[in-house]
Amino acid sequence: MSMALSTTILLSSLFLPRLVLLLSQATGGVWLSKWSISSICGGVSLIAIIGFLSYLMCSRFGCCEEEEINSESEEEAGLSDPDDPDMGPTANKFIQQGGPLPSELESLEAFSLRDLKDATKNFSWFHRVGKGGFGAVYKGQLSDGRWVAVKRSQVVGVSKRDSVFTSEIKTQAKSEHINVLKVIGYCVEYNERIIVFEYMAQKDLYGHLYLKPWQKKSQVFRSWSMRVKILLDAGRGLNYLHQKGIVHRDIKSPNILIDGDLVGKISDFGGALVLAPGRTSVKVEGGFGTSGYIKPGKQSKRSMKPQKAKNKEKTVVDSKSDLYSFGVVMLEVITGKKAYRLRKEFLKSNSKVNTVLDQRLAKPVGDDKMKAIQRLMYVAKVCLQPTPEIDMMAIVGELESALTLFV
Known part of the structure; x- marks a missing residue:
């Protein structure tokens, strides 16, 4: 009994100081200041708490390695060959699985899996900044000091995974515009499909509009001029894509990112389609998009993740397919209401603007x-019509005119 007691005391003396420091850093000391260590120093309870907090500490500092890739199983699947000196990040078995690497990758940086693991502390939970329909996104710092966003595919199935990866990186790599998220590089080692982007310090528009109770109101939240400016940035980015024959298909406030200079950028091209030269539309099976941001009847499930319709009906996809979604984003910015709360009755109403403005923000003077x-x-309401008589170029013009009045 005495031996067990001494062990407990020894563990607490070793772990608690660092754990308290860790959690104090992670929470800003808000709730640790109210936590009395002495109240939990009871035998089994203390050991359980130390075990849990040790796990958090290891995740935070990267001392708990993520499970290493199983070389044997990868070799059997034809995805890795540790003895092949040519199996670098640009070569490996991706060529056997999905054909040659897309030519668009030639201008991008090829990262090793080890580089990206080091940058993200083994894809630590503490470094995760978002999650989309095709994978999780992590914040990372490269060995040269650059901060990047690392999107790691979690798509199940080799064929589908490679198809999504190839489509997204090909589309985004050839989209060079200040208001379109820049892709920096990639990794295709083993069974990994990873895309590396420029890091957006101010996260996404959704986060600025719908703050958590403890979050400080940002400049985007507090200023009508900044809200209109971010809409204009996104509109310019989307107009650029349409001019290039690219239909995004998942425009929403979480996919409008904001950098450290408060510049808005279109992101997440996992569902984008590129129209063939000379074509203005294409028919595809089923619909695609996020509930609340696509036309009523296309999806019924409320979710912030993009969904592909299960029906096999042919859907016409053209540049106007993005207009409904952009109109919803415009109304989100103006009213402060989430997409799924923008009811049909409200959209059709002729309510005066001062009755529907975001009440959390001072009215424009x-x-x-x-x-x-x-x-x-x-x-915005024109965008929501079944056949909107407007395009992104005209919308950009309207936003430019509006912004001049707020500057």
Whole structure:
């Protein structure tokens, strides 16, 4: 009994100081200041708590290695060959599985899996900044000091995984615009499909609009001019894509990212389609998009993840397919209501603009600014029509005109 007691005391003396420091850093000391260590120093309880907190500590500092890739199983699957000196990040068995690497990758950096593991602390939970329909996104710092966003595919099935990876990186690699998220590089080692992007320090528009209770109001949240500016940035990015024959198919506030200079950028091309030269539309099986941001009837399940319709009906995809989604984003910014709360009755109503504005934000001062917001609401509702008589170029023009009144 005495031996067990001494062991407990020894463990607490070794672990608790560092664990308290760790959690104090992670939480800003908010709840640790109220946590009395002495209240949990009871035998079994203390050991259980230490075990749990040790796990968190290891995850935070990267001392618990993620399970290493099983070389034997990978070799059997034809995905790795440790003895092949040519099996670098640009060569490996991706060529056997899915054909030659896309030519668009030639201008991008090829990262090793080890580089990206080091950058993200083995894809630590503490480094995870988001999760989409095709994988998780991690914040990482490369050996040269650059901060990047690392998107790691979690698509099940080799064929589907490679198809999604190839489609996304080919589409985004050839999209060079200040308002489109820049892709930096990739990794195709073993069974991994990873895309590396520039890091967006201000996260996404959704996070700025719908703050958690403990979060500080950002400049994007507090300023009408900044809200219109971010809409304009996103509109310019989307207009650029449409001019290149690219239909995004998953425009939503979480996919509009904001960098450290408060520049908005379109991201997440996992469902994008590239129209053939000379074509203005294409028919595909089923629909695609996120509930609340696509036309009613296309999806019924409320989820922030993109979904592909299960039906096999042919759906026409063209540049106007993105307009409904962009109109919803415009209304989110103006009203402060989440996409699924923008009811049909509200969208069809002729309510005065001052009755539907985001009540958390001071109303624009001056009739000209109120009229500008009212005009943007009208444009947003035009986007929601079955056959909108507008395009992204015209929408960009409307946003530019509105912004001049707020600067």
